[in-house]
Amino acid sequence: MRERNGATAIVIGAGMAGLVTARVLSDHVDRVTVLERDRLPQDAVTRRSVPQGRHAHVLLARGQRLLDGWFPGLFDDLVQAGAVPLDAKDLVWHQAGAYRVRSDLGFLAMSMSRPLLERTVRERLLRQRSNVSITDEAAVDRLILEGGRVAGVRVDGAEHRADLVADCSGRNTRFLDQLAKEGFPAPEVSAVRVDTAYGTRIVRRRPDDLDGTLALVVDDPTRGHRMGTMVPVEGDRWIITVGSFHGDVPPTEPDEYEDFARSLPSPVIADVLARADAFTPVLSHRMPTSRRRRVERLERTPPGFVVLGDAVCSLNPVHWQGMSSAALQARALGQAVERHGPASPALAGDFYRRAAKVVDVPWKIAAGADFADPRTSGPEPTGTDLVNRYLDKVLRACHTSIPVARQTLRVQNLLARPESLMTPAMVLRVLLAARRSPAGVEMPAAPSARRRPAA
Numbered sequence: 001m002r003e004r005n006g007a008t009a010i011v012i013g014a015g016m017a018g019l020v021t022a023r024v025l026s027d028h029v030d031r032v033t034v035l036e037r038d039r040l041p042q043d044a045v046t047r048r049s050v051p052q053g054r055h056a057h058v059l060l061a062r063g064q065r066l067l068d069g070w071f072p073g074l075f076d077d078l079v080q081a082g083a084v085p086l087d088a089k090d091l092v093w094h095q096a097g098a099y100r101v102r103s104d105l106g107f108l109a110m111s112m113s114r115p116l117l118e119r120t121v122r123e124r125l126l127r128q129r130s131n132v133s134i135t136d137e138a139a140v141d142r143l144i145l146e147g148g149r150v151a152g153v154r155v156d157g158a159e160h161r162a163d164l165v166a167d168c169s170g171r172n173t174r175f176l177d178q179l180a181k182e183g184f185p186a187p188e189v190s191a192v193r194v195d196t197a198y199g200t201r202i203v204r205r206r207p208d209d210l211d212g213t214l215a216l217v218v219d220d221p222t223r224g225h226r227m228g229t230m231v232p233v234e235g236d237r238w239i240i241t242v243g244s245f246h247g248d249v250p251p252t253e254p255d256e257y258e259d260f261a262r263s264l265p266s267p268v269i270a271d272v273l274a275r276a277d278a279f280t281p282v283l284s285h286r287m288p289t290s291r292r293r294r295v296e297r298l299e300r301t302p303p304g305f306v307v308l309g310d311a312v313c314s315l316n317p318v319h320w321q322g323m324s325s326a327a328l329q330a331r332a333l334g335q336a337v338e339r340h341g342p343a344s345p346a347l348a349g350d351f352y353r354r355a356a357k358v359v360d361v362p363w364k365i366a367a368g369a370d371f372a373d374p375r376t377s378g379p380e381p382t383g384t385d386l387v388n389r390y391l392d393k394v395l396r397a398c399h400t401s402i403p404v405a406r407q408t409l410r411v412q413n414l415l416a417r418p419e420s421l422m423t424p425a426m427v428l429r430v431l432l433a434a435r436r437s438p439a440g441v442e443m444p445a446a447p448s449a450r451r452r453p454a455a
């Protein structure tokens with residue numbers, strides 16, 4: 001490992017990207033200070049600047065493995081706090097017209113609320129890394145620029161200096177705008193307009209709900225239909241999120257919300273809603289676009305500064321990839337800092353190239369599937385129509401073939417590359433199994449020449 005030489009880092013934002021970035025940087029610098037504008041709660045409750053924390057947050061297996069490695073003992077803490085360990089076999093998935101055959105991933109996943117995950121990671125970070133501190137109610141106003149590099153940040157007029165500033169302030173970061181005003185090039189933005197709308201309710205979980213099974217997903221990505229997720233969280237509760245796209249917004253009035261759930265191809269969520277005690281009203285969230293800032297294409301960036309997490313790539317949440325994508329980016333940052341050191345002018349370029357490679361996979365999975373809906377607009381990855389036609393067959397094959405269902409789950413969990421579903425042996429398996437699907441509905445013909453670029 002390279003010498004630390006008293007190096008320091010500041011992380012802007014204590015969301016999931018900020019926490020894992022602080023963890024990674026703590027291996028490479030002497031002192032990491034996380035600055036967070038919210039007051040951070042002691043309890044596992046939603047906070048003002050992370051409103052998405054009220055909705056179902058599934059941590060994919062790839063993200064879970066990274067967290068497990070960085071924070072030994074984290075999952076014991078989560079279970080103690082009421083998180084529910086799930087085998088993939090505990091997941092019932094209705095997709096493309098029928099239920100998937102159940103398969104396993106070979107290990108347990110944790111199901112909990114986003115606030116519980118964030119609080120537990122925060123506690124572990126502070127307990128395990130003595131060189132990390134978190135200051136809350138500290139909103140960063142500006143980056144300090146000196147001699148063409150970022151030398152720190154300003155909070156309420158006070159200067160905080162560091163060799164490296166990592167911007168993890170989320171989708172609406174303003175620090176790239178500041179850099180653009182100071183004469184640095186602004187990154188190109190790719191935006192895929194899908195207009196995802198969520199409606200969420202938290203209700204009591206009874207042991208006989210779902211016949212004792214632990215999680216349910218209903219979706220239809222290759223047809224862009226309504227979706228629903230019901231996952232267990234601490235306190236014997238279900239978090240139920242239903243959603244749709246392009247202006248089809250789940251109602252907030254409870255009976256209408258239940259009707260919306262009733263319109264899903266599986267009745268289970270509506271049945272649970274009909275008899276459950278609700279702990280919350282229906283909570284709404286809208287996200288107009290998946291958005292990626294192409295920082296890897298920047299010709300010039302100031303030394304002493306990197307940006308990651310949702311600030312770089314904010315994905316349609318129905319694919320559950322945001323936290324795992326942030327963790328993968330943080331890992332790439334660790335590799336780049338190990339190579340160049342935190343203050344090197346070569347750091348940002350190398351990190352952005354590494355991070356672009358890891359973000360490409362979730363971006364293509366999300367954007368590709370979103371373009372199955374003809375109303376989606378924006379820069380469409382090449383060959384998407386063809387891939388989506390094949391994906392429809394894969395999803396139908398998942399109704400009967402355990403090997404296809406398992407590999408699909410591995411790809412969705414970012415444990416395997418999408419190409420692994422396209423080897424000749426797998427294609428043969430998929431085509432044969434898709435014909436045995438009980439769903440019997442083929443994907444409609446691909447719409448043509450219908451898209452306008454997203455604004």
Ligand SMILES: Cc1cc2nc3c(=O)[nH]c(=O)nc-3n(C[C@H](O)[C@H](O)[C@H](O)COP(=O)(O)OP(=O)(O)OC[C@H]3O[C@@H](n4cnc5c(N)ncnc54)[C@H](O)[C@@H]3O)c2cc1C
Pocket residue numbers: 012013014015016017018035036037038049050052055056057058059060138139140141168169170171198285287308309310311317319320321322323324326
């Ligand atoms: C409805 C919805 C559902 C989702 N579901 C899932 C899911 O199931 N699985 C999944 O993996 N991902 C999911 N995501 C994505 C996930 O929430 C994010 O990808 C993940 O939280 C990483 O975000 P982040 O840390 O980069 O940004 P954020 O979570 O937005 O955190 C940014 C932090 O920076 C702080 N901050 C901002 N500005 C400043 C400033 N000037 N000074 C100091 N602090 C500042 C904010 O207060 C906040 O704490 C979902 C997203 C949405 C919208």
